[in-house]
Amino acid sequence: MSFCCGASMIGVVGTLKHQSVKVHHVPLLCCPVCNNIVVHPAVKEEFDLVVEYAQEDRVKEITLRETITPEMLVEWKEICVSFQGDDAENVIREQIDHSLDLLSTAKILNDIDWQDDLKTRLKVLSARLKEFEQHKESSK
Numbered sequence: 413m414s415f416c417c418g419a420s421m422i423g424v425v426g427t428l429k430h431q432s433v434k435v436h437h438v439p440l441l442c443c444p445v446c447n448n449i450v451v452h453p454a455v456k457e458e459f460d461l462v463v464e465y466a467q468e469d470r471v472k473e474i475t476l477r478e479t480i481t482p483e484m485l486v487e488w489k490e491i492c493v494s495f496q497g498d499d500a501e502n503v504i505r506e507q508i509d510h511s512l513d514l515l516s517t518a519k520i521l522n523d524i525d526w527q528d529d530l531k532t533r534l535k536v537l538s539a540r541l542k543e544f545e546q547h548k549e550s551s552k
């Protein structure tokens with residue numbers, strides 16, 4: 413599990429620019445709080461190789477996986493609590509539930525730093541959820 417800002421990061425398939433090579437269809441892990449982004453550990457080695465080859469061939473833009481199957485998504489999801497598909501709102505709800513669970517664990521452990529991280533996280537996530545709800549309200 414990859415942790416950042418007190419809890420697990422969110423999986424997402426996206427584009428990442430690395431050493432001036434733009435790579436598409438990369439499973440990434442991103443932190444919903446500080447927006448830190450890392451390549452999913454399951455493809456890290458493959459990603460580095462692809463970038464290396466692209467640099468040798470002077471290719472500026474490549475695609476890591478031509479097709480992404482549901483099986484891949486299941487595998488990638490194993491490491492993170494949420495994987496962002498089309499339902500971003502649901503992911504935020506999942507993350508809030510998860511953070512609340514962790515917060516009670518942090519309280520039992522008396523881990524003040526972790527509690528603070530989680531409280532900040534919950535603040536950011538609830539603000540984002542509110543935005544979604546307001547957006548829904550206004551598009552009715």
Ligand SMILES: [Zn+2]
Binds near residue numbers: 416443445446448
């Ligand atoms: Zn973070």
